[in-house]
Every structure is written in structure tokens, then in C-alpha cells.
Amino acid sequence: MNAPTLQPQPATAGTTAYANIVDGRRVPAADGRTLDSVCPSDGAVFATMPRSGRADVDAAVAAARVAFETGPWGRLTATERGRLLVRLGEAVAARVDELGALEAQDTGKPLSQGRADMVAAARYFEFYGTAADKLHGETIPFLNGYTVAVTREPHGVTAHIVPWNYPAQIFGRSVGASLACGNACVVKPAEDACLSLLRFAELALEVGFPPGALNVVTGLGEEAGAALASHSGIDFISFTGSPEVGTLIQTAAARNHIGCTLELGGKSPQIVVADADLDAATPVLVRAIVQNGGQTCSAGSRVLIERSAYDRVAGLVAERFAQVRVGHHLMDLDLGAMINAGQKARVEGFVAHARADGLPMLAEGRLAPDLPAGGFYVKPSLFGPVPRGNDLAQEEVFGPVLSLMPFDDEADAVRLANGTPYGLVAGVWTADARRSMRVARAMRCGQVFVNGYGAGGGIELPFGGVKKSGHGREKGFEALYEFSASRTIVINHG
Ligand code: NAD
DSSP states (O other): OOOOOSSOEEOSTTOEEOOEEETTEEEOOTTOOEEEEEOTTTOOEEEEEEOOOHHHHHHHHHHHHHHHHTSHHHHSOHHHHHHHHHHHHHHHHTTHHHHHHHHHHHHOOOHHHHHHHHHHHHHHHHHHHHHGGGOOOEEEOOSTTEEEEEEEEEOSEEEEEOOSSSHHHHHHHHHHHHHHHTOEEEEEOBTTBOHHHHHHHHHHHHTTOOTTSEEEOOOOIIIIIHHHHTOTTOSEEEEESOHHHHHHHHHHHHHTTOEEEEEOOOOEEEEEOTTSOHHHHHHHHHHHHHGGGGOOTTOEEEEEEEGGGHHHHHHHHHHHHTTOEEOOGGGOOSBOOOSSHHHHHHHHHHHHHHHHTTOOEEEEOEEOTTOOTTSOOOOOEEEOSOOTTSHHHHSOOOSSEEEEEEESSHHHHHHHHTOSSEESEEEEEOSOHHHHHHHHHHOOSSEEEESOSSOGGGTTSOBOOEETTEESOBSTTTHHHHSEEEEEEEEEOO
16 A cells, blocks of 8 residues: 655645545545635635545545454554554654644644644644553453453444644544544544644554554535434544534434544633732633634633632733734734634624623734734633623633633632533632632533643543533543443353
């Protein structure tokens, strides 16, 4: 099997044509249709990708099935699979600048964020590569004369439906864990951000992954995505995206009687107690909503402040917020453009509603001068105090809009923090260790940070939600339990 040509081919003048990776080959959509890749920083088309349909998804699922059941992939030992993943991590790490620049162009995120995403993706491949042969089963004491072994088995063919906000990281965490377990994967990236994932699949072939182990088909959610989610040839779905599409995915999984993980949205709170170290907290409070333009599932979009400290904290946050700068991804400022025109309009709609509701705007970020007219830029905005029932207190904006809200006491803070339909991540800032542990234990969500928020990419840390934020856990060693199932073998040797 020859590896495909690594560099994509020129399409029409000024654009580059990317291809699906199916069964170890670069292939266009069966019917030849394509979609445009638009750079959010200027609105210009710079690449094309296949607009895959059912036939393309069928081919990818069939290739994965063969790889899993009869191909070389299915015969590799856990150690051999792990080595391939480590090599993939090294290949990505060696191309952080190239891939980071591609990601920045494809998503509008600042260059340094594009590079950071590649560093994290490489680390996921390394983490799961070195974990592949550490996923042990167990034995269970049973009747005399019996031995009971519980092994961990791959599901078979896993489907991965990926959003556009952190494609590289989300691919790394879910595909890395799934391949480590021995599954064969079919990935459907988001139509707005596919390119780095096609490059990952090419690099996987370069470093020696057998054909069919890792297939990537691009296309629209309602076409390729729906065809993949409902395919009778898949055994498990890993979905990261919006709660609305998550419902469709879970319904499709139920029809095929297979499992799924749903990593959905959030309205994550950071609780600031009056005794908190505000010098440490303030930059983190701002960064938690500004990073990636607020297009982060775990964005800290609500800051809950003990009433006695409200004015002081609001002043510090507003001062810092007003310094936030928005620019073209090549300018590498605090944030770039929104992913597309629809997302820009969504954010602007929330801001317009908040203004119409009379919410005080405490600060706005600044747009760099002379930005391209076609770019999808919005000004970050800070509102407070935001009433508890307001949209900005309850709904995921998925943009750089931060809500400040006062609370009265610890019980009120917990009620407020848990008082949305979501439950993904929370933060607690306090000098009181006992209080921090009490509050952390009272949060209804998958991750809690104390005196910090987000750290080191979170590769090693189990991650996932409750309620409308989804179910199942990815990241860390725990993901290996999602992408495998136990098999109990009972041996009567008495
Ligand atoms: P989205 O749900 O619109 O799309 C996600 C993926 O689903 C894309 O690949 C899309 O093509 C596909 N899709 C769309 N319709 C489909 C259908 N009918 N059938 C099958 N697939 C379909 O989400 P998005 O706008 O790309 O991402 C933003 C959302 O993702 C936010 O709510 C954000 O919070 C969430 N998110 C969650 C996490 C997490 O780990 N919890 C991480 C990142 C993003």
C-alpha cells in the first residue's frame, strides 16, 4: 500500500483541493461534489474538500470493518498499535508550525492557538499510544474450580463526529483513545474546519498505519454526518457538538442499539469568593471567555461574585477586558474572527438582546484597525450584573460574551452555579481550602478547577458533562473504558 501524496493538489487558481482518506487512499467524493473552505479572517475561499454522501460513508465504514476484522490493523498487538500512535504524535509535533498555520487559516483562531492545538493533539496521540498496552482486564474470585477473566475488547468500528472549534484536539482525544483500544475509525469533521484532520489521516498512513484503520470523510452534517451516525455498520459513536445535534445522534445510536458519548455545550461558572486572590484570578477569568473567541465548550461564560466583592471584581475584570484585542489570525492577538457569518450573527444577536433588555455593558474589547471587510469579527463584551433568568445567564452564546452575577452566600453560589440546563466545567476561587472542597463537591458537572481554570490542555484529565452538556467521558485514561467494553470469560477447570 503506497502512502498518498502528502501535499494536497492545486484546484482552481488560489485554492487547494483536499481529498477524503478512505482505505489508505486519497479519494474525492464518489459524485465529485465539493465544498469550499473559507478563511474566517477574510471570508475568502482558499481550499475545497469533498462533499461526501452516503456512498462515500459506506466505503469508509466498509474499509474500517475490513481493517478491524481481517486486515493487518486488527492483528496488531496493543504495543504495536501504541507505537504507531506515538509515531503519529511525533509526526504532528514535528509539523506544529505548518499544521498550526493551516488550522489558524481554516478556523480564524490566532496562530499561537493553532499551534497550541497541534501540541495538544500530538500529546493526545502520545498519551494514548503509551497507554494502549496498559489497559488491563481483571480476574474475579468465583466458584471453586472456576477462573473468571474480564478482558477489555474494542467495539469494532467507531464513528467520530467532530465540531469546528478545536478539531485537532477533539480528533486527538477521541480517535487517539479509540485506536489505542484497537477500533477502526471513521471521522466526519465539521464542514467549517476539516483540513488539519485530513492531514492527520495522511500522516497516519505515512507513519505506517494500515489502510482502513483511520478514515476521514468530509461533508455536511445533514448528509455525510447523518449517513455516518445512522449507519448499520458502526458499533459506537463519539459525538462532540451542539445539544440539538447530540439529540439526533443519540436517537440514531438508539435505533442501531449502539452506545455513544455526547460531549455537548456548556454555560460554565467561575465562583469568586471575596477572599480570593484577585491578582491571580482576574487574567484567568478574562482568558476563560476570550480564548478561541469564546467558541469553547468549557468557556467560563459566567463569573459569579460574592456580593461584598462584586464592585471590586467587576472593576478589575472590566479593566482587563477593555484591553482584549481582536485581529486577523496572522496578527496573533487575543482572539480572531468567529468561525462563520452565522456564528458572528448569533453572537451579535445575543449582544443586541442584552442591550435591548437594558443590561449594563461594562466593557468591550477592541478590533484591530483595517481588518478585512469579509472577516467575521465581533467585539468581545462584558455585561453585569446579569439577572438570573436572562439569556446571558442561561444560554450558551459560544462567543466572547461574559456575564457577571453577584451571589449572597455559599449556598446561593452553588444554586446559581448549578442553575442552568448545562453541567460541564466549573471554577472556584477562594483562599479557604475547606470551602473550595465543599463547593467543588456540590457542583453538578464533569470537571471543577480550584484557584485556576483549564490547565495544560487537560489531556490526562477525564472530561465530560451532565444534563444538557452530555454524557460519557473523554480524555485521560477513562476514555479507554468508553472506547472498549468488558468481556467476561468463565472457565470451568474443576
Ligand atoms: P454542531 O452540532 O452543529 O456540529 C458538530 C458536528 O456534527 C459537525 O461535524 C456537523 O457537521 C455534524 N452534524 C451536524 N448536523 C448533523 C446531523 N444531522 N447528523 C450528524 N452529524 C451532524 O456543533 P458545532 O456548531 O460544530 O459546535 C459547537 C457546539 O459544540 C457547541 O455547543 C459547543 O459547546 C460544543 N462542543 C462541545 C465540546 C465538549 O467537549 N463538550 C467540545 C467542543 C464543542
